[in-house]
Amino acid sequence: MWKRIFIAAHVLRLRRRAPREVGGRWEQFWAGVRTTGDGGDVLWDASDAAESGRYLDLLAEHADLALPVVDVGCGNGRFTRALAGRFPSAVGVDLSPAAVALATAESAHTPGATFLALDMTEPGAGHVLRRATGGDVNVFVRGVLHVLDVGGRRRMADNIAALVGARGRVLIGETNHRGHPLHYLERLGAGPRGVPSALARAISTGIPAPSAFGDAELEACFPRAEWRRLLVDAEAAITTIPLSTPQTHDTIPGYVAVLAPNGRLVRAPGATPAPQAGT
Numbered sequence: 001m002w003k004r005i006f007i008a009a010h011v012l013r014l015r016r017r018a019p020r021e022v023g024g025r026w027e028q029f030w031a032g033v034r035t036t037g038d039g040g041d042v043l044w045d046a047s048d049a050a051e052s053g054r055y056l057d058l059l060a061e062h063a064d065l066a067l068p069v070v071d072v073g074c075g076n077g078r079f080t081r082a083l084a085g086r087f088p089s090a091v092g093v094d095l096s097p098a099a100v101a102l103a104t105a106e107s108a109h110t111p112g113a114t115f116l117a118l119d120m121t122e123p124g125a126g127h128v129l130r131r132a133t134g135g136d137v138n139v140f141v142r143g144v145l146h147v148l149d150v151g152g153r154r155r156m157a158d159n160i161a162a163l164v165g166a167r168g169r170v171l172i173g174e175t176n177h178r179g180h181p182l183h184y185l186e187r188l189g190a191g192p193r194g195v196p197s198a199l200a201r202a203i204s205t206g207i208p209a210p211s212a213f214g215d216a217e218l219e220a221c222f223p224r225a226e227w228r229r230l231l232v233d234a235e236a237a238i239t240t241i242p243l244s245t246p247q248t249h250d251t252i253p254g255y256v257a258v259l260a261p262n263g264r265l266v267r268a269p270g271a272t273p274a275p276q277a278g279t
Contacts (some may be wrong), residue, residue: 077103126159
């Protein structure tokens with residue numbers, strides 16, 4: 001208990017000057033990133049081939065690889081670049097223009113990867129992006145939903161539905177830590193003497209604290225009445241850069257799901273509904 005008291009004190013100190021507006025927090029975070037990868041400033045930007053390889057294998061199994069793919073919450077574009085090697089094109093989308101600028105720079109030599117600053121919790125964002133991509137797409141979301149509130153998750157799910165249309169598939173990878181928030185930080189190397197630098201940066205910019213994301217949370221924003229579960233793995237792991245032990249990736253309990261729309265045809269606002277059979 002005393003260790004967590006010290007960690008709580010470190011967190012309060014780090015959060016004192018965080019921006020109040022969520023978008024501003026993310027922009028400040030990404031604008032301050034100087035290095036990425038395992039020794040960098042972004043705690044979730046781990047070069048773990050096993051995790052990214054599994055996502056690519058799942059998409060190869062369940063998704064139409066002839067469709068483009070959209071990486072929602074792309075950050076500096078690590079997964080967008082991996083996806084671009086398997087799909088005709090990969091569009092990374094992020095709330096932060098600074099993240100998009102960084103992703104664009106880091107992806108200069110990756111054919112098929114493009115980036116766009118767009119808030120995917122804004123109503124109608126999915127239709128805007130759908131017009132840009134030209135039709136149904138697959139969607140990849142890793143480490144985004146667990147930092148949104150319930151309303152934000154639902155709005156993002158609505159935008160994702162607009163993107164996938166009838167043929168697209170959705171792959172979700174989220175953290176699912178059910179313990180005390182301070183235990184989460186302790187697991188990632190926080191202790192009485194301080195907090196690892198990459199973790200401290202995330203806390204100091206005030207980006208939302210992670211919450212659990214599992215079956216109940218998936219149902220709340222992607223209900224079974226609207227989405228089929230092609231795969232659910234409640235024992236997955238999400239990888240971070242080395243924090244608690246040098247040279248070794250840390251892992252967080254995770255949750256992975258692959259979804260398909262339940263036969264709904266998504267159309268742009270104002271479009272005429274397609275005639276139904278027998279009419």
